Amino acid sequence: MLDYSKFKEVSELFLKGKNREATLLLKELQTKYVSLCDQVSALKLQVKEYDDILNFSQNLIFDGNYYWLKTGSVRHGPFCAECCKDEGMLVRLPHGNTKKICWRCGKQYAVQPAPQVQPKEKKMGKVIPLHALINSSDKHCGDVSDKQAVSD
């Protein structure tokens, strides 16, 4: 820990004309400062590593069969569940509906049936009855004929 009162002491020593003592104390403070800067840099790197590990674990998803790694809106994988659980390794498996065998541990995964996509109920957007607007605007515009309304 850097003692800030030492800086005041350095200043007082210079004012009293004790330049040699002040210089020695200043060099001692400088050495401590450099050491603290090194410690801060090392701790920042450590925090970054922990942050990366936390981010990685938050984006590693298990779907019941495989692991997937989500980066942004992209899902990478599938990855072997055994290798991930046992060794913490991400071993990519073949994509698609093919038989998947992990090249590293040899685990065989059964072919997963394609997910059943439920047909979505046809949903209609908001319907704006145009003829109702035209009719209502006719009331506000008075005697505007169809030709005048089109030319506007």
Ligand SMILES: [Zn+2]
């Ligand atoms: Zn594996």
